[in-house]
Amino acid sequence: xxxxxxxxxxxxxxxxxxxxxxxxxxxxxxxxxxxxxxxxxxxxxxxxxxxxxxxxxxxxxxxxxxxxxxxxxxxxxxxxxxxxxxxxxxxxxxxxxxxxxxxxxxxxxxxxxxxxxxxxxxxxxxxxxxxxxxxxxxxxxxxxxxxxxxxxxxxxxxxxxxxxxxxxxxxxxxxxxxxxxxxxxxxxxxxxxxxxxxxxxxxxxxxxxxxxxxxxxxxxxxxxxxxxxxxxxxxxxxxxxxxxxxxxxxxxxxxxxxxxxxxxxxxxxxxxxxxxxxxxxxxxxxxxxxxxxxxxxxxxxxxxxxxxxxxxxxxxxxxxxxxxxxxxxxxxxxxxxxxxxxxxxxxxxxxxxxxxxxxxxxxxxxxxxxxxxx
Ligand SMILES: Nc1ncnc2c1ncn2[C@@H]1O[C@H](COP(=O)(O)OP(=O)(O)OP(=O)(O)O)[C@@H](O)[C@H]1O
Ligand SMILES: [Mg+2]
Numbered sequence: 285x286x287x288x289x290x291x292x293x294x295x296x297x298x299x300x301x302x303x304x305x306x307x308x309x310x311x312x313x314x315x316x317x318x319x320x321x322x323x324x325x326x327x328x329x330x331x332x333x334x335x336x337x338x339x340x341x342x343x344x345x346x347x348x349x350x351x352x353x354x355x356x357x358x359x360x361x362x363x364x365x366x367x368x369x370x371x372x373x374x375x376x377x378x379x380x381x382x383x384x385x386x387x388x389x390x391x392x393x394x395x396x397x398x399x400x401x402x403x404x405x406x407x408x409x410x411x412x413x414x415x416x417x418x419x420x421x422x423x424x425x426x427x428x429x430x431x432x433x434x435x436x437x438x439x440x441x442x443x444x445x446x447x448x449x450x451x452x453x454x455x456x457x458x459x460x461x462x463x464x465x466x467x468x469x470x471x472x473x474x475x476x477x478x479x480x481x482x483x484x485x486x487x488x489x490x491x492x493x494x495x496x497x498x499x500x501x502x503x504x505x506x507x508x509x510x511x512x513x514x515x516x517x518x519x520x521x522x523x524x525x526x527x528x529x530x531x532x533x534x535x536x537x538x539x540x541x542x543x544x545x546x547x548x549x550x551x552x553x554x555x556x557x558x559x560x561x562x563x564x565x566x567x568x569x570x571x572x573x574x575x576x577x578x579x580x581x582x583x584x585x586x587x588x589x590x591x592x593x594x595x596x597x598x599x600x601x602x603x604x605x606x607x608x609x610x611x612x613x614x615x616x617x618x619x620x621x622x623x624x625x626x627x628x629x630x631x632x633x634x635x636x637x638x639x640x641x642x643x644x645x646x647x648x649x650x651x652x653x654x655x656x657x658x
Contacts, residue, residue, distance in 0.1 A: 325409050328422040328640035329441065330457070331401065333386050333480030333501065334607065336366075337634060338408050339641030345634050346408045353400050355381045362396075365403045374522035388480035388499055389426035389454070390433040391440060398443040405444045418447035422644045424636055427453045427483055428497040452640050455485035456492060458605040461639030462629040466490055471593030472600070475582055475618075476636065477608025479503045482578050484585040486593055494589045496581040502608050505530050505571045512570035514552065517560050521549035531610075533567040536575050536617040575614070579621050586622055601625030605635035 328339040331351065338347040349366030356363055357379050364372065369382060376382050385396035409419065421441050425434050438449045455474050456466065464472035467490045476483045480503055484496040506526040513519050513526075521529075525547050532545050544563045551558040582602070586594060602624055604615060609632035619626045629635045 325417070326420040326422075326644055327405065327408065328424075328637060328644045329401070329405075330424045330454075330637040330640060331386055331389075331391075331397065331437065331440075332478055332636075333384070333389055333503065334478070335633070336400070336404055337637035338404055339637050339644065340408050341641070341644055345637050345641070347404055348634070349404060351384060351386050351400065353383050353385060353396050355383060355396065357381050362399050362403075365400050374524055386480070388501070389478060390429055391436045394436055394440060398440040401440055402444040418445045420448045420450070420644070421446040422450045422452055422640045424454045424457050424640050425451045426481060426497065427455055427485065427492065427495055450644075452643050453485075453492065454636055455483045455495065456487060456490075457636045457639035457643065458483075458629075459485070459487050459603070459639065460642050461635035461637065462603045462605055464603060471589065471596035473585075473589075473597045473602035473624075475578075475602055475604050475606075475609075477501065477578065477604060477606040477611075477614075477632075479607065482581060482606075482608065484581050486585060486589045486597065488593055493593060494585050496585045498577060498581045500574050500577050502527070502530070505534065505574050505608075505611075508574055509534075509567060509570045512566065513547070513549065513560075513562065516566070517562075518552040519547075519549040519558060519560055520552060521547055525549065529562060529567055530571070533562065533564040534571060535564060535568055535612040536614040537620075538568070539564060539612060575611075575617070578608075578614075579618060582618055583622055586624065597624055601627055603627050603629050605629045605632045607633050 326341040330337045334351060336349055336351045337345055340346040350370040352369040352373065353365050354363045354369040354372050354376065355361065363380060372380065372382050383393060383396055385391065385393040385400055391397045423437055423441050425437055434451060438451065441449045455476055458476040459466050459472055459474040462474060464474065464487070466472055466487050469489050472487045474485055474487070478501045480501040482498050482500055485492045486494040506523055509529050510521050510523065510526040513521050529545065529547060533543060542564050544561050546559050546561050548557060548559045550556070589597070604626060609628045615626040615628050
């Protein structure tokens with residue numbers, strides 16, 4: 285199955301401005317008609333544990349930044365946001381705190397999330413428009429978020445100047461973004477593997493029929509790698525190095541060719557910097573428990589799915605989205621352990637944002653997927 289992702293964004297009708305907009309041929313920005321220039325500016329926001337992405341109506345995904353801020357500890361003044369702040373992770377002096385204001389897809393620090401979001405939204409909207417009319421905003425929420433957590437997200441979005449806020453459940457947005465036929469009376473299955481959580485959903489007729497949510501994501505794999513290296517090599521490595529090891533060596537099944545890479549850290553024995561060599565087999569062992577938990581969640585969701593929908597999924601397969609979908613051979617592992625065909629979405633890191641963006645652009649069509657934010 286081909287997942288027809290961004291194709292649908294090439295030519296689409298903007299229902300509010302009533303004009304056709306067109307994506308530039310080579311992955312560039314959309315050419316926007318007069319209507320979109322006048323009434324555009326509505327946005328869809330995916331506030332992820334690791335990354336924030338913003339889809340601007342009529343333009344596409346216009347911002348992709350790490351969900352990180354740096355703050356001066358004494359004054360609580362915001363110093364840097366996004367990529368500039370992430371560069372300081374593990375490298376900041378004592379008077380500067382590097383903070384990830386979201387945890388497992390929900391707000392851990394309201395003030396900083398609100399300030400970060402305001403900063404990002406101001407970057408994608410032209411100053412004149414933002415001062416005249418606030419945007420309508422679709423914001424993604426984890427499917428297990430509580431009412432209090434959803435309210436906090438909505439208030440953070442309102443703080444950034446939104447005129448109206450809608451929420452969409454992340455697995456539904458992921459499925460829409462992956463081009464699955466969510467509105468049809470047919471089972472579609474999506475596994476969204478984020479940094480702080482993994483969500484599995486079977487969708488039919490625009491709603492989630494069966495779901496699983498586990499508090500395991502890419503950051504847990506990074507932590508497991510750091511713990512393994514500390515235990516086996518007596519070396520402390522930072523989160524950035526652990527993530528790099530995961531991306532370079534991580535795999536859910538043995539790959540054809542085993543590789544090794546060097547990593548630097550601080551020796552627990554001498555206290556000095558030290559470089560060691562780590563193999564792919566070690567990383568596989570380090571993340572084994574977490575990968576198994578993800579596989580079990582997928583299996584469990586399938587087990588609980590009504591037979592007719594399960595049979596649709598046997599035919600068309602499941603789609604993996606989120607950064608974790610890029611873990612080598614995870615698709616093959618899931619295929620072997622469930623017997624269901626598995627596809628990695630074209631653009632896994634942007635699926636949720638694209639889906640929320642499409643819900644925004646086709647508000648009437650996806651109306652049942654969108655809920656007022658309270
Ligand atoms: N090639 C790769 N292999 C394995 N993991 C990867 C790869 N590329 C990115 N990731 C991981 O994907 C995660 C980021 O994915 P994503 O942006 O979908 O998460 P998020 O939306 O911010 O988090 P969440 O949905 O849990 O709130 C990070 O943990 C990152 O390490
Ligand atoms: Mg996500």
